[in-house]
Amino acid sequence: MFVDQIKVYAKAGRGGDGSAHFHRGKFRPKGGPDGGDGGKGGDVILMVDNSTDSLRNFFFNAKLAAEDGARGSGAQMTGRSGKNVIYRVPAGLLISRIEETEDPETGEIIQTKIPHADLTAVGQEYVLCKGGKGGKGNVHFKSPTHQAPREFTPGEEGELGFFHFELRSIADAGLVGFPNAGKSTLLTKLSGAKPKIANYPFTTLQPHVGVMEFSDSRRGTVADIPGLIEGAHANVGLGHDFLRHIMRCRVLLFVVDAAGSEARDPVTDIETLRTEVKLYREELAKRSWCILANKTDLPAAAENIERLKERFKRIKIFPISANEGEGIEKLRAFLSEKIGVEMD
CATH class of the missing domain: 3.40.50.300 (P-loop containing nucleotide triphosphate hydrolases)
Structure with a gap:
C-alpha cells in the first residue's frame, strides 16, 4: 500500500515535576531542602531515511508520542529525562501544522494548513514536537528567611498538535x-x-x-x-x-x-x-x-x-x-x- 499524505497527531513528553524533599540523616534529623528537578520530556523527532519511500507506517500508527520525564528526588537528584522517539520518513516530506478556527458566522470549524517544515536531505533530523522542561525542586526556593520551603514547580507540558504529512517525490x-x-x-x-x-x-x-x-x-x-x-x-x-x-x-x-x-x-x-x-x-x-x-x-x-x-x-x-x-x-x-x- 502506497500512502503519500496523512494526518497525524504528535505529542512530546511532559517534563517531570520537581521534588519537595528534605534531607534526613543520622546526624541531621532536620536537614534542609534537597529536592531535585524533574527530568525533561522526550522529543518527537523525524529523520529522513532513504530506506523508506512511503508514509504507510503512519497509516497504522498516526499517533506519535514521546516519553514523559521522571519526577525529581532527594539529594538534589534530577529525574530521568523521557526518551526521544525517532520516526523515519522519506525524503521530500512537506509538513504542515493543522490549525482549527471557528467561523464566526456559521460556527463551523475550519482547518488551515500552515507550512511547518520541508525535509529533503537524507539523514536530516527535525524536532516535530519539543519535550517539556522539568519542574524545579524545592532546593531552588530556600533562602535565609525561608529555610524549609515546600514549594516546587510542576513539569511543563510537551508540545503537541495535528500535522499534515505530504510526500512530494524528489527527482530532477x-x-x-x-x-x-x-x-x-x-x-x-x-x-x-x-x-x-x-x-x-x-x-x-x-x-x-x-x-x-x-x-x-x-x-x-x-x-x-x-x-x-x-x-x-x-x-x-x-x-x-x-x-x-x-x-x-x-x-x-x-x-x-x-x-x-x-x-x-x-x-x-x-x-x-x-x-x-x-x-x-x-x-x-x-x-x-x-x-x-x-x-x-x-x-x-x-x-x-x-x-x-x-x-x-x-x-x-x-x-x-x-x-x-x-x-x-x-x-x-x-x-x-x-x-x-x-x-x-
Missing part, C-alpha cells in the same frame, strides 16, 4: 503524460527502476523514481507519475495526488503517443497536458520542458511528429520508441547535460 526530471503513453517502459530504459508495465491504462498507481547513471560519472533522477486525465488540475482522477510529485522537478518531460494508437491526437494531448500543469501551479508552467514523442515504431508516428514540430516550433522534440529502445541514447545525452550532477 518528471515524466508527464496520459495513461498508456509509455512512461513506465521509458523509465526502465533510462534507469534501473522496475515499475509495473502492462498494456492498459492506469497501470502506474504510484510514483516511481529511477536513477540514471551517465557515462561521464554523473547521474540524475527521473520520476514517473501516474497518468493524468483532463481535469487533473481540479483533482479529477486523483490529479492532485499525482501532480504534487512533479513539484520538485527541474525539467518536465511530456510523453505523448506519437502514433495516436488509442485514437488520441498527440498535438491536442500536449496542449491539454500543458494546460493542466499550468492550472495546477503557475510556477510549473515556467519550468524547462521538452516533448518525448513515443511509439515511433508504429504507423502514423512520422506524420504526427511533423505536426508536433509545426505546432511547438521552439520546443525540443525527441522521437523515441521506448519499447524498441530507439532514440534513447540521444535523450540520455540531453538529460546528462540538463540534469546530470557529479556522483559522490
Whole structure:
C-alpha cells in the first residue's frame, strides 16, 4: 500500500515535576531542602531515511508520542529525562501544522494548513514536537528567611498538535503524460527502476523514481507519475495526488503517443497536458520542458511528429520508441547535460 499524505497527531513528553524533599540523616534529623528537578520530556523527532519511500507506517500508527520525564528526588537528584522517539520518513516530506478556527458566522470549524517544515536531505533530523522542561525542586526556593520551603514547580507540558504529512517525490526530471503513453517502459530504459508495465491504462498507481547513471560519472533522477486525465488540475482522477510529485522537478518531460494508437491526437494531448500543469501551479508552467514523442515504431508516428514540430516550433522534440529502445541514447545525452550532477 502506497500512502503519500496523512494526518497525524504528535505529542512530546511532559517534563517531570520537581521534588519537595528534605534531607534526613543520622546526624541531621532536620536537614534542609534537597529536592531535585524533574527530568525533561522526550522529543518527537523525524529523520529522513532513504530506506523508506512511503508514509504507510503512519497509516497504522498516526499517533506519535514521546516519553514523559521522571519526577525529581532527594539529594538534589534530577529525574530521568523521557526518551526521544525517532520516526523515519522519506525524503521530500512537506509538513504542515493543522490549525482549527471557528467561523464566526456559521460556527463551523475550519482547518488551515500552515507550512511547518520541508525535509529533503537524507539523514536530516527535525524536532516535530519539543519535550517539556522539568519542574524545579524545592532546593531552588530556600533562602535565609525561608529555610524549609515546600514549594516546587510542576513539569511543563510537551508540545503537541495535528500535522499534515505530504510526500512530494524528489527527482530532477518528471515524466508527464496520459495513461498508456509509455512512461513506465521509458523509465526502465533510462534507469534501473522496475515499475509495473502492462498494456492498459492506469497501470502506474504510484510514483516511481529511477536513477540514471551517465557515462561521464554523473547521474540524475527521473520520476514517473501516474497518468493524468483532463481535469487533473481540479483533482479529477486523483490529479492532485499525482501532480504534487512533479513539484520538485527541474525539467518536465511530456510523453505523448506519437502514433495516436488509442485514437488520441498527440498535438491536442500536449496542449491539454500543458494546460493542466499550468492550472495546477503557475510556477510549473515556467519550468524547462521538452516533448518525448513515443511509439515511433508504429504507423502514423512520422506524420504526427511533423505536426508536433509545426505546432511547438521552439520546443525540443525527441522521437523515441521506448519499447524498441530507439532514440534513447540521444535523450540520455540531453538529460546528462540538463540534469546530470557529479556522483559522490
